[in-house]
Amino acid sequence: MGRETLFRYKEIIPDFDAFLQAIKGPRNVTIRWNPHKITRERLLELLNESFEVVEEISWYESAFRLGPNDRPGKSLYHALGYYYVQEESAMVAPLVLEPKKNSIVLDMCAAPGGKTTQLSAIMENSGTIIANDKAIPRLKSLVSNVSRLGCLNVIVTWNDARFIEAKELFDYILLDAPCTAEGNLTDIKLMPTHMRESLSRIQKALLAKAYDLAKPGATIVYCTCTFAPEENEQIVASILNSKNVRIESLHLKVPHEPGLESFGSQCYGSELKKAARIYPHHLNSGGAFIAKLRKGS
Structure with missing residues (x-):
């Protein structure tokens, strides 16, 4: 069967x-801001410098969508704990x-x-x-x-x-x-x-x-x-x-x-x-x- x-x-x-x-x-490729390590404003600046697509998510201010080909887990900012890659x-x-x-x-x-x-x-x-x-x-x-x-x-x-x-x-x-x-x-x-x-x-x-x-x-x-x-x-x-x-x-x-x-x-x-x-x-x-x-x- x-x-x-x-x-x-x-x-x-x-x-x-x-x-x-x-x-x-x-x-979607999404990340969640970590307020323990960085301000949201500074993270948004770094994301815009690092990725072609950065979309703020309306229902949750801590979340951002990136481009389909982006690999945020390989970024230095990920290693520094500025964000968490999360669905x-x-x-x-x-x-x-x-x-x-x-x-x-x-x-x-x-x-x-x-x-x-x-x-x-x-x-x-x-x-x-x-x-x-x-x-x-x-x-x-x-x-x-x-x-x-x-x-x-x-x-x-x-x-x-x-x-x-x-x-x-x-x-x-x-x-x-x-x-x-x-x-x-x-x-x-x-x-x-x-x-x-x-x-x-x-x-x-x-x-x-x-x-x-x-x-x-x-x-x-x-x-x-x-x-x-x-x-x-x-x-x-x-x-x-x-x-x-x-x-x-x-x-x-x-x-x-x-x-x-x-x-x-x-x-x-x-x-x-x-x-x-x-x-x-x-x-x-x-x-x-x-x-x-x-x-x-």
Whole structure:
């Protein structure tokens, strides 16, 4: 039996032809300004000197689009930590979490550090961010990026996030869960079904642990870079049905679709419309799913 393809999602993705075209086509090259090392004005001057195309992004003042052939990761300014090369869609979840200054934050699956370093910038290097990951090769990238960008409020830890123990609970938790990464595909073939099922079990356990580690009233953002409802709405619906937690509406400035109420024979509930699905054709970037949860008091 052949592997499933992206046509599995044809009925849930508006403008499916544009979606397929974006999957197969080139993605935008985008970077995020790092305020720990340089002012935005000075960075913009350097970018204009170094790259032919520099476009300011209207929905996020820290982000810039460059030309399709630009390689910002090879620049001296990248090595100096002036910016981080990051897909536009990946920048949304930290803005949804929106941690306040001097708060205590957990990034459960943090490597390679794009969202961790963005959280550090949002918090103006205040408070504490525990940036955790379990994969040693990815941890090396996380440590390198945290150091390169001058994120002084970040502590890196090495744990399977399902088994994290903490003496103090967290004000904010970001769970960028391991997933089948369908949002990064350049072909229509999907991962085997058994991998989706295996990851779904891990995602449920991770989100349950996030709930346990959150203070009463804390914010939890669950996100993935996949389209599979089994890894998205199904996971969020599971915790909504089993824990004292609610899902909150999002007010995104980027194009997106609401979360799904159902898929196939599975019903997730109308509350899941408060989540967001970002497809590659929305931003000419990777795909993303984002849900914002609030733990009950």
